[in-house]
Amino acid sequence: MDYTKQIQEIVAKLFAEDKIDVFAGYRMTGFDENQVPVLIQSSGEVSRLVFNDKSVFNLCNYLKYDHTRNKRVGLVVKGCDSRSLNLLLTEGQVKRERLYIVGIACDGVVDEQGNKMQNCEECMFPDALVYDELLGTQHPEGKYKVNSDIKELASKGLVERRAYFEEIFESCIRCNACRHSCPLCYCTKCCIDQETSKLYNGANNTSSAFHALMTWSLHLAGRCVDCRNCEKACPSHLPLHLLHKWNERVIYENFQEHLSGVKEGDRGAFYKYSLQDPDDFIM
Ligand code: SF4
Ligand code: SF4
Ligand code: SF4
Ligand code: SF4
Structure with missing residues (x-):
């Protein structure tokens, strides 16, 4: 190519x-x-x-x-x-x-x-x-596959999964390169920015990183397009796709096989409400 x-x-x-x-x-x-x-x-x-x-x-x-x-x-x-x-x-x-x-x-x-x-x-x-x-020459549309790392993650119990993520978040230096490099994170004032957010009182520890990155991933839930710009920008080389691909799978399996950005005008899973929407996957 x-x-x-x-x-x-x-x-x-x-x-x-x-x-x-x-x-x-x-x-x-x-x-x-x-x-x-x-x-x-x-x-x-x-x-x-x-x-x-x-x-x-x-x-x-x-x-x-x-x-x-x-x-x-x-x-x-x-x-x-x-x-x-x-x-x-x-x-x-x-x-x-x-x-x-x-x-x-x-x-x-x-x-x-x-x-x-x-x-x-x-x-x-x-x-x-x-x-x-x-x-270039167009390709046929692919089939949805659950990300291989997510399959492995899903096989772990909740406690083991939490410990796994805590270990990852421990290496986060709260530099915000992930959110700055994401095209879909365009808020002029961001609630997880360490410099401007009042949420963490300037704290830079595992629990503030945990909260910030989980919040970030929820703001991208039903919107992330798996371009991995965030992951490429992370100086700590954290596997950030685990957060986004987890959400992508939950949304695909529970909300009419939604995949983000496929059509202009589709505002995504969080903007659509249906009485039939399931809630049994919520922890
Ligand atoms: S992979 Fe998702 S969260 Fe990361 S930069 Fe791309 S759209 Fe944003
Ligand atoms: S993390 Fe949330 S608040 Fe911050 S820029 Fe992204 S969407 Fe906006
Ligand atoms: S994920 Fe992006 S870069 Fe990779 S094959 Fe698909 S379109 Fe190309
Ligand atoms: S780019 Fe990496 S180190 Fe920086 S805030 Fe995001 S996850 Fe943490």
Whole structure:
């Protein structure tokens, strides 16, 4: 999967036709084989753009920051990224007419060791679901699979599970990189930010991390699209997908097989109420 040339040509044309002010894409780090996001502001910078199976980040995160706000923005989205874009559109955070979306029919991305990422192995929607033009050959829609780590976690008892999570939360340094890197965490004042929240009195211990991350995961329940931007940003390398994939499974199994961001306009499981909604899974 390498769409570097096509993306460079598309972006050069977009600037030449004065259709965008800024383009969010990927560039090489300059010191290894990995990539980082880049915001291109003129046609002279287009040659910096790359796209291949190392283009791991979800660029929709840049739509919540000032350097794209009120601008005409072009960006690249893979299937998972496009689901978060659908949610941002649905939740009124971005205007479709201000976007030019280069969608990718995605064959999967790899981690820094070159291994296909776990979310890609289990991906149901590899092709961008919202786009102006699509690059690549479309794939058939996948089948829902319970995440392999969640299967293992579910086999543990409640006490063992709690101890397991406490051990994970012990390594959290409350840096908030996870919430800052999530495209769906766009609140200007966040209730779990250590610097601004009055909830924890500045405490940085396991119980405050436990509370903050559980709260965070509930704010993403029925919204997380499994792009793993948060996990890639975590300096403690915490397996944050365990929180989100747990919620995803509970919601899929109990709320009409809901999966987030698949259609623009679908506000998600927590916005729909039905008398038939079950509650027996609540602890
Ligand atoms: S999760 Fe799916 S869409 Fe996202 S990078 Fe992996 S294969 Fe591509
Ligand atoms: S919580 Fe993490 S995996 Fe889920 S949408 Fe946000 S960044 Fe992506
Ligand atoms: S954790 Fe909750 S309050 Fe904080 S930015 Fe995310 S959705 Fe907003
Ligand atoms: S990025 Fe990692 S260490 Fe930082 S607050 Fe989130 S979970 Fe904790």
